[in-house]
Amino acid sequence: MTTVCHEESGSMSAKQDYDCVVIGAGVQGSFTAYQLAKHNKKTLLLEQFVLPHTRGSSHGQTRIIRRAYEQDIYTQMMGEGYQLWAQLEKEAGVTLYRQTGLLVMGPETSGDYPLVKNTLLKNKVPTVILSRDNFHQHIPNVVLSEGHGALLDVTGGVLFADRALKAVQDQFQKLGGVIQDNEKVTEIKPGPVVKVTTSGGVYQARNVVITAGPWTNKLLAHTGFQLPLETVKINVCYWKEKTPGTYGVKQRFPCFVVTGSLESKEHIYGLPSNEYPDLVKICYHIGSKTDPDYRDLQTDTSDIDILKRYVSRCIPGLVPEPAVVESCMYTLTPDRHFVLDYHPNYSNIVIGAGFSGHGFKFGPVIGKLLCELSLGEVPSFDFSSFKIRRFQSHMKSAL
Numbered sequence: 001m002t003t004v005c006h007e008e009s010g011s012m013s014a015k016q017d018y019d020c021v022v023i024g025a026g027v028q029g030s031f032t033a034y035q036l037a038k039h040n041k042k043t044l045l046l047e048q049f050v051l052p053h054t055r056g057s058s059h060g061q062t063r064i065i066r067r068a069y070e071q072d073i074y075t076q077m078m079g080e081g082y083q084l085w086a087q088l089e090k091e092a093g094v095t096l097y098r099q100t101g102l103l104v105m106g107p108e109t110s111g112d113y114p115l116v117k118n119t120l121l122k123n124k125v126p127t128v129i130l131s132r133d134n135f136h137q138h139i140p141n142v143v144l145s146e147g148h149g150a151l152l153d154v155t156g157g158v159l160f161a162d163r164a165l166k167a168v169q170d171q172f173q174k175l176g177g178v179i180q181d182n183e184k185v186t187e188i189k190p191g192p193v194v195k196v197t198t199s200g201g202v203y204q205a206r207n208v209v210i211t212a213g214p215w216t217n218k219l220l221a222h223t224g225f226q227l228p229l230e231t232v233k234i235n236v237c238y239w240k241e242k243t244p245g246t247y248g249v250k251q252r253f254p255c256f257v258v259t260g261s262l263e264s265k266e267h268i269y270g271l272p273s274n275e276y277p278d279l280v281k282i283c284y285h286i287g288s289k290t291d292p293d294y295r296d297l298q299t300d301t302s303d304i305d306i307l308k309r310y311v312s313r314c315i316p317g318l319v320p321e322p323a324v325v326e327s328c329m330y331t332l333t334p335d336r337h338f339v340l341d342y343h344p345n346y347s348n349i350v351i352g353a354g355f356s357g358h359g360f361k362f363g364p365v366i367g368k369l370l371c372e373l374s375l376g377e378v379p380s381f382d383f384s385s386f387k388i389r390r391f392q393s394h395m396k397s398a399l
């Protein structure tokens with residue numbers, strides 16, 4: 001059990017007991033807390049900012065959901081992911097997913113496109129392979145580059161991110177979970193009972209889960225450990241349709257990923273116009289290094305220049321200059337795969353981090369897996385590729 005103390009006239013008084021403290025109320029921490037509450041664990045979810053906020057990685061109205069991946073594990077995890085999203089929709093009575101399909105385009109015989117195609121077919125995901133003729137018939141107003149293949153992951157679509165975050169936090173609270181926002185964790189003292197100090201009080205818990213997104217290493221520093229994580233700022237660009245509605249959800253325009261292009265080797269992805277009238281969200285899948293506490297000091301816009309060239313060449317129905325640019329952050333691991341594991345020195349501290357710009361869709365599955373780890377249960381997926389030991393050569397254990 002956890003004890004929370006608040007300083008009153010200089011003395012610490014016990015306020016409430018919890019089984020587990022989850023640090024960070026982004027998508028991963030919120031789903032973890034929800035799962036723990038479902039398992040009847042008295043759970044406290046701590047968040048440094050007033051909720052909802054736009055300073056981490058989980059804000060914004062939309063995210064892509066898809067089964068199209070280069071590796072089987074993600075495609076397979078999303079099999080359960082869709083079921084868990086549907087379950088939350090049902091419990092909360094809200095729509096969180098809109099099926100649009102996900103168009104994947106890229107060099108047909110090299111890079112990620114053939115890997116994605118293989119994974120989809122191997123895992124029997126409903127997929128339509130588009131010939132060049134079919135492409136022009138079904139996807140007008142997009143140029144398919146010479147030598148590129150195109151396919152549609154039929155399961156792909158849009159997740160309503162802000163709405164989803166609110167829904168899972170509301171469900172967590174309905175299950176008896178406690179959210180303390182505007183409480184920054186300033187110290188973690190590991191031990192059989194972990195002491196967590198915040199700007200608002202002191203908590204003690206047998207189990208702690210750290211899901212702090214870009215701030216993960218700042219928190220792990222209190223435990224004498226660092227992961228090889230890099231935080232980058234993403235310029236979230238919205239592009240105006242020359243003719244309103246050309247690339248809209250109502251026109252059944254799909255989400256899309258370009259696995260490589262003349263302009264760049266990194267992925268470019270987009271979502272149909274929906275959340276802002278006549279604006280299509282198209283982003284570059286990498287950004288420049290930043291400190292999460294000083295995100296906007298990073299002013300590099302070379303990614304936007306790449307996007308401008310791509311949009312101008314391949315999506316001619318858009319004005320090739322972003323009309324709106326918002327900000328978000330990725331927390332990258334060296335191999336772009338997640339970290340889901342116990343702290344190497346403390347088995348009662350679980351870490352969920354490094355979602356590398358593709359973690360939102362997995363929120364319900366990640367929450368389930370981190371909950372299982374925290375409860376000491378055998379995880380329902382073999383996710384050995386997400387273990388910390390793979391970073392042995394990168395890690396610094398002393399500060």
Ligand SMILES: Cc1cc2nc3c(=O)[nH]c(=O)nc-3n(C[C@H](O)[C@H](O)[C@H](O)COP(=O)(O)OP(=O)(O)OC[C@H]3O[C@@H](n4cnc5c(N)ncnc54)[C@H](O)[C@@H]3O)c2cc1C
Pocket residue numbers: 023024025026027028029046047048049055056057058059062063064065183184185186211212213214215216219234236283328329330352353355356357358359360361362
């Ligand atoms: C532009 C953009 C587009 C994306 N598109 C997609 C997509 O299409 N599909 C997809 O699946 N994924 C996508 N992602 C990735 C996905 O959004 C992230 O992987 C996911 O949101 C990460 O969630 P998180 O909970 O790990 O981190 P965060 O959302 O950052 O949550 C961490 C939380 O911890 C809190 N915290 C940190 N330190 C402390 C402290 N000391 N005390 C208390 N609280 C603390 C933070 O304030 C924050 O709220 C995208 C990300 C971005 C930025």
